[in-house]
Structures are given as C-alpha cells and as structure tokens.
Amino acid sequence: xxxxxxxxxxxxxxxxxxxxxxxxxxxxxxxxxxxxxxxxxxxxxxxxxxxxxxxxxxxxxxxxxxxxxxxxxxxxxxxxxxxxxxxxxxxxxxxxxxxxxxxxxxxxxxxxxxxxxxxxxxxxxxxxxxx
Amino acid sequence: xxxxxxxxxxxxxxxxxxxxxxxxxxxxxxxxxxxxxxxxxxxxxxxxxxxxxxxxxxxxxxxxxxxxxxxxxxxxxxxxxxxxxxxxxxxxxxxxxxxxxxxxxxxxxxxxxxxxxxxxxxxxxxxxxxxxxxxxxxxxxxxxxxxxxxxxxxxxxxxxxxxxxxxxxxxxxx
Numbered sequence: 001x002x003x004x005x006x007x008x009x010x011x012x013x014x015x016x017x018x019x020x021x022x023x024x025x026x027x028x029x030x031x032x033x034x035x036x037x038x039x040x041x042x043x044x045x046x047x048x049x050x051x052x053x054x055x056x057x058x059x060x061x062x063x064x065x066x067x068x069x070x071x072x073x074x075x076x077x078x079x080x081x082x083x084x085x086x087x088x089x090x091x092x093x094x095x096x097x098x099x100x101x102x103x104x105x106x107x108x109x110x111x112x113x114x115x116x117x118x119x120x121x122x123x124x125x126x127x128x129x130x131x
Numbered sequence: 132x133x134x135x136x137x138x139x140x141x142x143x144x145x146x147x148x149x150x151x152x153x154x155x156x157x158x159x160x161x162x163x164x165x166x167x168x169x170x171x172x173x174x175x176x177x178x179x180x181x182x183x184x185x186x187x188x189x190x191x192x193x194x195x196x197x198x199x200x201x202x203x204x205x206x207x208x209x210x211x212x213x214x215x216x217x218x219x220x221x222x223x224x225x226x227x228x229x230x231x232x233x234x235x236x237x238x239x240x241x242x243x244x245x246x247x248x249x250x251x252x253x254x255x256x257x258x259x260x261x262x263x264x265x266x267x268x269x270x271x272x273x274x275x276x277x278x279x280x281x282x283x284x285x286x287x288x289x290x291x292x293x294x295x296x297x298x299x300x301x302x303x304x305x
Binding site: 033036037039040043044047048050051052054055056058061062065082085088089092117120121123124125127128 | 205208209211212215216218219221222223225226229232233236239240248252255256259262263265266269297298301302304305
C-alpha cells in the first residue's frame, strides 16, 4: 500500500497495450550494418567471379566453382547476402504493408523465400565442390 | 470502409487529421467494432491513436538527387532480391548436369540474358555504393549541403562507372 509506484517511461497507450521492448531493438539495424561491411569485399569478389565465369563451358564453370578458395568465397557471399536481403526486405514490408494480417503473411513469405533460395544456392555450391 | 468514413466524420467534426493507416490500427478497429461512439469523451483515446505527427512524403517534395538515390538504393535492393532467382537457376543447373546447364548458359548468352546480367551488376554496384553512403552518414558525416550532393553523385555515377569498368576488365581477363 505504502509502496511508491515506479515511474514508467512508457506512454499511457503503451501501458494499456502491454507491448513493450523485447530488448532486441537494435539487433536488426546492427546486423544490417555488420553484414553490409562483410559484403563489401565479398560482393566485389563475387561480381568478378560471375563476370569471368558466366558463358564458359560446363567443365570450366564447374571447375571454377569447385576451386576451394572460390567455393568458400561463394558460400560466404551467398549466406551473408541472403541474410542481408532478408533483413532488407523485412524493412520494405514493414514500411509499405500496413494491414496486420497481410504484413504477418508477407514477413513469413520473406523468410520462407530466403530460406529456400539460400539453401538451394548453398547446396548447389557444395554439391559441385564435393563432386 | 467504415473506418475511413469515421475518419472523415471526425475530421469534419473536430478538425483532427487522421492518418489513413489508422484503418489498420487494431486498437482503433477494436473500439469501432465495440460500437464505441466517437464522442468528445473518447477524443483523448483517438487523439493518441491517430493524432501522430504526419511525416511529409514523396508527393510534397520536389525531386532531388539525394532523394532519388535513396529510392534507388531500395529499388536496387529489391531487384537484387529477385535476381537471386536467376542466380539460383544458373547455379543449380550447373550442379544438376550438362543438359540443364546448357539451357541456363544459353539464356545468359542471349541479348536479354546479357542485359539482365548487366542490370544485375549495375544494381549490385549502385547498392554497394549506396551502402557506403549510408555508413558515412551513419557516422554523422556527409549530411551538410555540398557533401550530401557529392555522395549522391558518387552513388549515381560511381555505380554506372564501376559496372562498365568491371565488364571491360572481366572481358579483358577471360
């Protein structure tokens, strides 16, 4: 009874809704920046690889991908960039899709798309590398 | 939509500008579904849900390079997102076998395929330079008048220049 109520930083509406911080507020922004710095060298390497290899014959392309150095660079580029683009598309969806139901579905679709495409790309590189 | 009608009625009656996105606000909808009268006694609630400061959006701005480059960053990001489909097709074809690879490789060699690949590399470089621009401005630098224009030009022309350079260099190295 005599306890002093704690002063709250929340807005009155925020207190009623009970949606507070999940203590992960900066995770998205920080991961975006970390992946973008990692992608600076990886992207340059990937573009070089793509432009020098596309159009070559089957055996040469497979040999280029199977080269261990290029395999690792490709795997790093693919995993980091797919994660980066998942975060980016999440922001786009949150900015433009306002309906709660539609937004939830699009956010899920985004994760599914990135999971499928990411796994497919990584599997393809590994399969060629281990062939 | 009922909420839109209510929003216009509120605006007329009380001079409160409601964002259209208020329609999607679950709190606002719940109140409407409960049949709460939009009377003066409820105005505080509505003011909290709806009377947020409105951010000026695209239609009120004159097009400027800094703003165009901000949009370009997002559009190239979205384009690269879809571009992974093409990359996946090519890589999976290479992993599947000679026949599948021949089809994917043939497509990449056509005029359309080459144009897509050129656009893909342009999007990569422009988005990459846009990211560098973001990092510089994240650090608090490059926001003043001439510098922010330089950065926008760097992204716009640098992206195009790097694309052409990379294609020339790669073709020379093959």
